[in-house]
Amino acid sequence: MNHNSNILWIIVRRMRTPLIVIIVTFTISIIGMVLIPGVDANGKPYHMSFFDAVYFVTFMASTIGFGEIPYEFTYAQRFWVLFSIYISVIGWFYAIGTIVSLIQDKKLAAEIALARFQKKVDDLKEPFIIILGYNYVTKELIRKLSLSDKRIVVIDKDQDKIDELELENFMPEVYSIAADVERPEVLKLAGIKKRNCKALVTLFNNDFKNTKIALLARLLNDRINLIVKSTTQAQTEHLQNLGIKNIIDPFKIIANRFYLAISSPSLWLLKMMLFEHELYFKDKDRLPKGKYVICGYGRMGKALEYSLKKANLPCSFIDLKSAHFKDKKNSAIFGDAEDIELLKKAGIEDATAIVAATKDDLINLTILLTAKNLNPDIYTIGRENTLDDLTIFQSAKIDRVYMLEDIISDYVHKVVALPLSARFLEFLHKQNEEWGTKVLDDIRHNVTYNPIYFEIKISRTQTFAIYYYLKEGHEIRLRDILRSLKNREERAKIKVLLVKNRKEQITYLPDDDYCVKVSDSFLIASTEEAKEDFITILNNANELNYILTGRDLRFGLLKRILDE
């Protein structure tokens, strides 16, 4: 479907009547001018030729008016001209009015927007990602992805949201269109069938909608990476059956983190370092081991229960539903005598931590404050739902805040920007505390406390020099290239977290003997400087030669002179 031709059709259809009106009024005027006899300069009668008549009517009707030609008119002619002026000017105004109303036409404007969007997407040559729905989560996601120059296409049903997105002025430009994402042709319009479409992100709150879109997307293009949100077990199973690897379940993410934080702090830290957490424990980062009281037994409550049971910690529940609570008490403030009784019954006084996991921020906040009154030493964990209350949560000194939307956008960002990191996270969950401490110390000492992450693939476009070096049949081991550019005897501040080879086999934390091959993808933790050096080494034949042999290649004139 081509939207450019649609625009033409809309204009043409609307202009049909005005065009006919113009043709008819012109014809009437011209015929009249030809038929009515005039008088020439010598007083002889004459008839206007067709050419004169067309010429005269054309400038008369367009209100240009060069005057009475070729000879001054008789009164009979002037009567006719008077009549012609009215009918032809009305004809023109009718046509102009139709054009003006066409400009304001919503349907036409929508078609023009569609055509522009289609052209932009068609012209997109770089890899890009389609994001469905524009809201707080995807906005954060777009912001983070834009920092690494990722190209993005956004579809949302709501024109207001799209306008909002355009005002954000993301760089590089984010292409957006208001359309119904559940229609396959809309997905096609967004370029899902293009070769350079790498991923599709659907994070709607409605699980069913996500699954439907995932199914459509899978059928339209089975090569792209689908990132789908699902919050229920049933939908997750559906998605797994569709073969979708990146299923985003915020409650599962929280449960996993919670479990790691309790059972294995170093693994937790290794995991969080991928989310820009520095490599040491801040105050209150360590979750206490002891009895937990959880308020709210919804999806989040159940997820936490699962991780507490896995960690063999006792917990008790207060089944509190925010909607019921507000109906019953007519307020969102927790903490009257009845509520305190509830907390005491759940064993708040000898509990080590309390989790407020309801859907209402104010209730969560008041639960935690009440609990602190009853037990000043208690560790407080809150679920935050909307961003507006961020400052309140901060000033209330809650020990740990889980914000679903932030967690989702962070996680999806990692999955999209660093696909290998998802594999690394999976791997972490199978390790133990001892292993974690070892790796953590390694990164702290040999890299930095505040590493950055990147992925690089041995290919012609990403690593020019080493690609050709390997193609020539040379063998390179990791230790050969993990050298500092300033002094090759020194080790570069780089830690390779994992390597994926051409056959999709993964080596976690490869040792220095690992033999580098073409098409290997690396996930690397390093410092900013080491990253730049590493990329230079892999791309520049001179630097690569220095790193491998310790000798500088000499070039051109200098080389010739020295050789002689």
Next chain:
Amino acid sequence: MNTQKVIAGFFIIMAMTLNFGFFYGDISDITQHNPYELFAAIVINLIATVLKLGDKTQLGSVLLATSLVADIQLIAASIIWGVSLYVFKADVAAVNEIVSLSGGALMANFVSVILFVGDTIKSRR
């Protein structure tokens, strides 16, 4: 009866008949070809063209194309007439060119009518 069909049919067929009326006669004798008839043929052809606008079907597109061909040839004929008369001040206008151009337009109009009739016969209503 479909009013739209009547109007469209009227103009399409009239475009052809007027065209033929102008074309018919000795190709080298200007007096046998009436300028009013050429003017009427051009106007009716233009209206027929506008009526064919906006039909997205395959047939609609071909009909529109034939009309555009006829328009161009007839307007070209009238321009040649005007230019030879006023610019070159020829006593006898370039009759051969004018009439043969209108003959070409007639062919296009003929194809258009055949397509139109064919479509009508095909339609079961």
